[in-house]
Amino acid sequence: MAAPSYTTDLVDWIADADTAAWGELTGAIAGGAPDEVDTESALQGTNAVSQATNTTSLFSMCRILAGSVTLATNNVFLVWHGHGVATSLLSYASGGLRIAVATTLADWKAWAVGGNDVPPFPYGKWVNNPVDPTIAGEYTNGTPPAALTFFGVGSMGQLGAAIAKGQPHVVDIIRYGRAEARINGGETDNFAVFSGFAAANDATSTRWGLIQATDGGYLWKGLMTLGYTSAVDFRDSNKTIFIQDTRKVYSSFNKVEIRQASSRVDWTGITFTCLSPSTTASKGALEMIDAADVNIESCNFIDMDTFIFLSTATINGSVFRRTGQITTGGATLTGCTIDRNTALSAVLVSSPANAALISGCAFTSDGTGHGLEITGDPDNMTLTDNTWTGYAATDGSTGNEAVYVNTTAGSMNLTISGGTIPSVRAAAGVTVTVIAGAVSASVNVKDLDGANIEAARVFVKAATGGPFPFDVTVTIVNSGTTATVTHTTHAMATNDKVAISGASLDANNGIFIITKIDANSYSYTMGSSPGSSPTGTIKSNFVVLSGLTDSSGNITMSRVFPSDQPITGWARKASVDDPPFYKQSAISGSVDSGTGFSATALLTLDD
């Protein structure tokens, strides 16, 4: 990958080299004559415009160009301006500092953007304010310009006490665009980082006002595109990003977009915090547009807007405090804090399987809304080690239940393994059976060198002495591919697995997922129709684990065990298509009803 690049889409509207005459807007002429060649006050480049403000009446400076500028949809214009004695500015509500657009000096509209009560004032002098011109202005004169085409732009203000000295009202470069920080590239020892963009942003020749270094972190606004036209490798840690109070923009103005499937974004200890959530129009959102490799570790997102992740994202130990909705898109959330989310559903997932990827998370309600909303089709699932605080205490439909199963009609089991038991709301036509007190049974398969073995097949069944069937003699009646088993007090539930052996018809033998009929019978589906019912001494065993290990050599199940369950089984790995061959390794022990079961199976080569 290439070295990182940091660019922007901003276009100069009133450039640094522009020293043409500025005027004063009609009705705001109390200030001094604009000084278009103020090289002493320049923030960007070498030139600024300034005026004296020895008045408590409205003052203004506006540049009317010969040709018009038309902004595209979602474009804003950004003005560097300010006042050297900001303690004297009126408040925001009184229009202390404003931005104006005009057709002529007599035909204008303006928006309040600052005052002595809006940072960086009263301590600072300069501020870069964006304005979405489609928002109605608070102040007008003559026939104000409509739509997105303007001839002039400038700054206005009003003081509570006149300032006799100097030319404290200043304006520097004015630009327009989406206000997009475009970041591409990044490579080993030279990853894309926040400081990299800030360095580009803060150069005297640029001063884009997008991501600028500030005390304790970076002040950000606009669209931050990670992977604009090519992949980005953005890895940064322990930084704080302050989201600017932007009051005259649309809600999605401040946003991080992650693009390009080959991009990688690793954030560790990054904090995004919206500085003024009660006043800003855009609190800052994050959206993965493409399925990039995103790894978020121990980060904080405070008072922000929505988050949209994809399945390639992993979020560990991070805090989402008072944010908007988090759409996981199949992302894995582990050990996160979802605190007082402001949405009707704090976390939205598209399937029960995606919900199961949320574990070890602490959900705290703000008094309304759900913690987790599950959509898609109903399916049995397990929530592991999540805690739910401040939600409705009982199941119902108040809108404040911890979990909202909003799937299509059907039934599903919601197994709770660890954590606290959530209250549940089920959508119309959905039946949710909450199974609480579940524990995990897991086996890790390794070779003698300690390396995990993927795709090893593990089979663990009940042994004698537990609550579930061990070698119980049953009878079976077949009908087509459906086998109905008569099994007295089997104690199992739908979607449990049984191992059937000893049936005279081979189709009846094997491991099957059952559908519980009643306490004494269940059914399962065979791979083929044997045409008759089996005879022989047919045995049924409850299956604890059955399947292949994952890339970490693990296989896990979760279930409620009413009492301790002795188990026996084995792990095998012997595929002609995937050598080497291993000898079988035995597994035995007991699933503790309170703590579960965990074991390691060591396989030796069978060459």
Place this chain on the structure above:
Amino acid sequence: MAITINWATKVINIPQDYLTDLGGGVYELDVNTFRLDLRDIEDNEDGIPFQYTHTHNTEVTLGGLTLSRVVEIIAPYTITFEDGQYAVNLVGANNNIADRTNVNQVSVRSSNSAGMVTVNSGSGLTAEQHAQLMKTLTVAKFLGLK
């Protein structure tokens, strides 16, 4: 065709075309390949709930000699060769296949030896020489010369 296991009857079925045709009605079963295929079946979704079919001890080299591998089919598993008038030579390992074979028209011939070794050099027979010798013996037997 591949070997199969009927889990209801615990019968391992070996089709004739699984064997190597040596000609003259004589076939050969490579016991090492056979036991690997059994392991493959034991490892699949159908086979995993059932006990393994055999034990296996690999070749061991001692003092310059290599003791042959040993494959033992475990009860209750039995073996059925596809029925027909042919003979099967078991090669590649000491084994108890003949003991676990369900009787039909197939003649199963084991070459187990208490001191069986795998000869890697010197005057031992090559695999081709062994096959030729077995073929000659079979023809001689057929002609009543032995």
